[in-house]
Amino acid sequence: MLSNLDFVRQSLELHLFFARIMKEHSFFLEVGFTPKDASFTQRADEFRREFDKLLAEVVSLSNGVVGTGVLQSGEVVTQYTLNAERASSYFTGVQIPTEITLAETRLMGGGMVAVTPMLVQRVAMINQKAIFLISGLIQFKATILSNVLSCRMFTVNYPLLIDHIMREARLYLRTVQRLQNRENVIxxxxxxxxxxxxxxxxxxxxxxxxxxxxxxxxxxxxxxxxxxxxxxxxxxxxxxxxxxxxxxxxxxxxxxxxxxxxxxxxxxxxxxxxxxxxxxxxxxxxxxxxxxxxxxxxxxxxxxxx
Structure with missing residues (x-):
């Protein structure tokens, strides 16, 4: 069974990587629909905003907790992320909250913050929120893929890309569920x-x-x-x-x-x-x-x- 320290650290590290991936999946879906499917555009935007909130909360708890190796790996942000967000926001008109990215660049590695019962509880709540959000996004992606494959919808995203991002979401979901169950993920x-x-x-x-x-x-x-x-x-x-x-x-x-x-x-x-x-x-x-x-x-x- 995971210790409180490992539970908190592994959960936050997972969300730092995957919550950003999910919010960007939502963005890619959002900008790929035609005007006919405005309701899907709106739903994708709602998912993007919810994952923004999730990621912002994760970042607020991560300083001095997550591993230095994860922060230095380039999987959380790269030297290009901020400018890529700004350019993509300019091209699409979608307002991407770059303050989250700036906050991530200031994160410091673990060993600086004590893992309190309150922090453990907050991370467990984040995990539960993530499970709910990811499950909904998987279903949304499955609906889009079904519509595309049956010629009920056109999107600029390849069918394989939709399937691809669905598989990534399922991996994220499985891993969060295991952490929430305190499984020792080796x-x-x-x-x-x-x-x-x-x-x-x-x-x-x-x-x-x-x-x-x-x-x-x-x-x-x-x-x-x-x-x-x-x-x-x-x-x-x-x-x-x-x-x-x-x-x-x-x-x-x-x-x-x-x-x-x-x-x-x-x-x-x-x-x-x-x-x-x-x-x-x-x-x-x-x-x-x-x-x-x-x-x-x-x-x-x-x-x-x-």
Missing amino acids: IEKEALEQEAFWNRIMAEHSKFIRGLLDPTENELINTADNFGKEFDQLTAEAIAAMDNTASFEKVTADSLKATAEIRDFKAQGTQGLLNCKIKSIIIPLLGDHTLREANHYLRLLKIFER
């Missing part, structure tokens, strides 16, 4: 499952990037295509390792190398989008969003490698 024991999951996510990021680049961006398209194929292979290898038909150590080493490379590609791409050097229909916040997910996965892989 990430190393779930390494192969995590690698299969995140390698697939990296493969799909590559394919989304490839499909959203302007057709004249041949070099970037080829690079993204190669990453997609590489991570498809790594996903298959991670699944094979679960059945003991491939080496866990090799899969982890190969995944670490490939993820470091795609992280650099995404960082360069995000900078290129912000500097208006890349022709695409990629909104800048999507570039930074995928970069943070690569940073998160890199931190996990470094844990697995020990």
Whole structure:
């Protein structure tokens, strides 16, 4: 069973990463509907605002509690996040609360704040609120995907992207539920499952990037295509390792190398989008969003490698 310290720290670290991911999923959905589906736009905006509130509350409790490694990993915010939010807000007219991002840049690592019963209670309440919100967002995404696949709705988001963000939300939900039940989540024991999951996510990021680049961006398209194929292979290898038909150590080493490379590609791409050097229909916040997910996965892989 988790100690109060681990319960609070792991919960806050999870929300710092995933609550931001969820609010951005809501944003991507919100700006992707047509005028006909204004009610869906409004619902997506409501989810985005609710996750803003959740993240703001998490940030207010995190200083001196969460691990320094998480804060330094680039999964909470990157050097591009603030400008990506400002640019994406400018392009869409959606008001993104950048003060949350600024507050995150000022967070300090753990060991500075005592974990009191009141803090434990507040974190448990945040977890319960998150479970409610994530469950609703999963259902909303499922409805959108069903509508798109049955040609009852058009959106600029790929069906695969909607399925992709639904899988991420389900992982978030499962993890919050386990923490709320005080399960001791030992990430190393779930390494192969995590690698299969995140390698697939990296493969799909590559394919989304490839499909959203302007057709004249041949070099970037080829690079993204190669990453997609590489991570498809790594996903298959991670699944094979679960059945003991491939080496866990090799899969982890190969995944670490490939993820470091795609992280650099995404960082360069995000900078290129912000500097208006890349022709695409990629909104800048999507570039930074995928970069943070690569940073998160890199931190996990470094844990697995020990």
